[in-house]
Amino acid sequence: MSRGELADFLRRRREALRPEHVPATHPPGRRPRRTPGLRREEVATLAGVSVSYYERLEQARAPRPSPEVLAALSRALRLTAAEREHLARLAGQIPPGPANADRRPVLAEAQRLLDRLGPIPAYLVDERLDIVAWNPAAVALITDFGLLAPGERNVMRLSLRLGGTLCSGADGEFVRQSAAQLRVASARHPADSAIGELVNELATHSREFAVSWRDHDVRPVPTLRKYLHHPRLGELELDHQTLKLPGSDLELVMYTAEPGSPSAAALARSTDGS
Known part of the structure; x- marks a missing residue:
């Protein structure tokens, strides 16, 4: 159980919940609050736990909550399915993931899938957001990953180095989603020091x-609209789509454009070498 992470998660989710969306805490006609989010006592009441116990949870001083308490807190904070799973991991109700899973069979099948995608730029990332496989269209759009050292083949490291080729400065959702993915990975693999080192590095170089x-x-956000500033292809408006590969910790990332759009024509030029 990670008491500090659990406390931070509960506090952030409480502060993000709008009181007007919870009628029991904000009946019609009540004047707006000066501070956002619910109060601790309101969450405790909604969850059916004592105020002192909930306060200790947010102060990282409480013992491990039971599955019943976690379910009540999830309802009170209106957590999504992904957030409920994350909460259970932080509370130690779900054991850590495997340290070294054998990806070789999955990678072999995934590489064949990448090759069949043809002109669609696509690559495969692990939970650290390291790019572990790619197709020629992704090389044409982004960079030749084969020329990079393994540690440099990371989506966020590349976004900082390449700038608008992977992430437009106006497109903060990409950065937010990357942070969310690493949050999940850090909870699933709390002993993986490489994730912590990557997070510290990214937080140092990117305020966002x-x-x-x-x-x-x-x-999770399966589809993001991205606006890229490509040095050769110009301005691109693309959909960044993510698919989880069943039975693995890998995700397939694809870049597509609206059919008939200038961005679609630019993608076609990038793959035919023109």
């Missing part, structure tokens, strides 16, 4: 990442 990490958001 640091803010997103502190928000403790873990909700």
Whole structure:
């Protein structure tokens, strides 16, 4: 159980919950509050636990909560399915993931899938957001991953180095989603020091990442609209789509454009070498 992480997650989710969305705490006609979020006593009442116990949870001083208490807190804070799972991991109700899973069979099948995608730029990432496989279209759009050292083949490290080629400065959702994915990974693999080192590095070099990490958001966003500034192809408006590969810790990331759009034509030029 990670008491500090659990306390931070509960506090962030409480502060993010709008009182007007919880009628029991904000009946019609009540004047707006000066501070956002619910009060601790309101969450305790909604969850059916004592105020002192909930306060100790947010102060990282309480013992491990039971599954029943976690379920009550999830309802009180209106957590999504992903947030409920994350809460259970932080509370020690779900054991850590395997330290070294054998990815070789999955990678072999995934590489064949990547190759069949043809002109669609695509790559495979692990839970650290390291790129472990890619297709030629992704090389044409982003960079030749094969020329990079393994440690440099990380989505967020590349976004900082390449700038608008992977992430537009106006597109903060990409950074927020990356922080959310690393939050989930850190809870699933608490003994993986490489994740902590990566988070510290990113938070040092990107204020937006640091803010997103502190928000403790873990909700997945399967599709993002991205606006890229490509040095050769110009301005691109693409959909960044993520699919979880069943039975593995890997995700397939694809870049697509609206059919018939200038961005679609630019993608076609990038893959045919023109």
